[in-house]
Amino acid sequence: MRKVMVELGARSYPIVIGSGIDNEIISFVRTAGYSAHGMIVTDTNVGPLCADRIAALFTDAGVHTEIVTIPAGEPSKSLAQANDLFTSAIELGLDRQSPIIALGGGVVGDLTGFVAATYMRGVPFLQMPTSLLAQVDSSVGGKVAVNHPLGKNLIGAFYQPDAVFMDLDLLRTLPRREIFSGLGEIIKYGIIYDADFFAWLEEHCADVLALEPTGATHIIARSCEIKANVVRQDEREGGLRRILNFGHTIAHAVEKETGYVRYRHGEAVAIGMAGAAAISVQMGLLAEDDRVRISELIRAMELPLTAGGVTADAMYADLFHDKKTVGGRIHWVLAEGIGRVSIHDDVPEAVIRKILLGLSS
Ligand SMILES: O=C(O)C(=O)C[C@@H](O)[C@H](O)[C@H](O)COP(=O)(O)O
Numbered sequence: 001m002r003k004v005m006v007e008l009g010a011r012s013y014p015i016v017i018g019s020g021i022d023n024e025i026i027s028f029v030r031t032a033g034y035s036a037h038g039m040i041v042t043d044t045n046v047g048p049l050c051a052d053r054i055a056a057l058f059t060d061a062g063v064h065t066e067i068v069t070i071p072a073g074e075p076s077k078s079l080a081q082a083n084d085l086f087t088s089a090i091e092l093g094l095d096r097q098s099p100i101i102a103l104g105g106g107v108v109g110d111l112t113g114f115v116a117a118t119y120m121r122g123v124p125f126l127q128m129p130t131s132l133l134a135q136v137d138s139s140v141g142g143k144v145a146v147n148h149p150l151g152k153n154l155i156g157a158f159y160q161p162d163a164v165f166m167d168l169d170l171l172r173t174l175p176r177r178e179i180f181s182g183l184g185e186i187i188k189y190g191i192i193y194d195a196d197f198f199a200w201l202e203e204h205c206a207d208v209l210a211l212e213p214t215g216a217t218h219i220i221a222r223s224c225e226i227k228a229n230v231v232r233q234d235e236r237e238g239g240l241r242r243i244l245n246f247g248h249t250i251a252h253a254v255e256k257e258t259g260y261v262r263y264r265h266g267e268a269v270a271i272g273m274a275g276a277a278a279i280s281v282q283m284g285l286l287a288e289d290d291r292v293r294i295s296e297l298i299r300a301m302e303l304p305l306t307a308g309g310v311t312a313d314a315m316y317a318d319l320f321h322d323k324k325t326v327g328g329r330i331h332w333v334l335a336e337g338i339g340r341v342s343i344h345d346d347v348p349e350a351v352i353r354k355i356l357l358g359l360s361s
């Protein structure tokens with residue numbers, strides 16, 4: 001078992017990573033001071049696999065939880081779905097000390113966190129991520145949100161969980177695509193922060209794809225350490241935290257243009273990173289050899305490099321709804337090498353359009 005702390009003063013919290021972590025969960029809940037009633041939010045893929053077992057752990061710890069199951073998939077990350085969960089919370093009589101638990105992938109975590117942040121102006125929130133993407137990224141750092149028809153994650157808050165529990169046994173039970181789209185975010189950590197980690201991924205690609213246990217624990221723990229380190233320094237994305245958005249300016253446009261269903265988030269991030277790397281070369285920041293290394297690793301991890309079903313023009317218009325666009329200027333996170341990025345608001349329109357054209361197929 002590995003434990004990584006997200007250090008945020010009084011709001012610091014543990015990320016517990018491992019197989020067989022039931023006792024950790026029970027002892028945390030027992031001493032957390034929660035009310036006797038809570039709510040587990042899960043989806044139609046994950047719920048049948050493990051929700052009853054997790055609910056039994058909470059019962060052992062003295063908290064009776066109702067399981068609320070939402071349809072699996074990105075369309076559930078909506079205000080309408082959040083409203084249904086508010087109704088469930090009210091009908092269940094949840095109070096200000098009632099924990100709301102997200103059991104699932106990134107969609108369940110972001111949506112449930114948004115509900116926990118706003119129901120009664122904020123109630124205790126626990127993350128139990130079951131997909132690789134949620135484990136290495138969305139369950140850590142407190143970004144919670146729902147989508148708006150005009151853009152991804154546009155309605156949300158910063159709201160940290162009390163703890164994050166990652167049961168690695170659950171990973172193996174999920175469909176392959178659900179598990180592996182998270183590799184896009186893992187490659188991102190290598191590019192933005194840790195050249196050694198990137199090189200390790202290049203060398204151990206086969207082990208990673210086989211979900212070999214030691215390798216899986218390493219990539220999850222290292223990704224969480226990097227994210228925790230960034231979030232500790234800049235919780236609300238005033239500056240440094242923007243580096244975690246590498247590849248996302250284009251990724252969010254790809255997701256929107258394909259109705260949030262064609263590509264998993266991590267797949268869209270892979271496409272977005274290929275685009276951001278190409279822009280970085282055009283801007284004279286990144287060596288072509290390093291761009292090739294990035295593309296090769298994305299390809300080796302069986303992730304896409306181009307987007308079907310989108311046009312460059314539509315994507316270009318979407319870029320202006322990105323949260324890093326300020327006063328009409330897009331702030332790009334660009335690579336200066338493997339392990340180093342910086343922010344630029346001076347990328348010419350012609351460069352952007354050329355790269356978007358190359359990405360759309
Ligand atoms: O935690 C962050 O900060 C990130 O940017 C991580 C991203 O991988 C994640 O997809 C995040 O939800 C995107 O945030 P957004 O602010 O661009 O919606």
Ligand SMILES: [Zn+2]
Nearest residue numbers: 137185265269
């Ligand atoms: Zn992401």
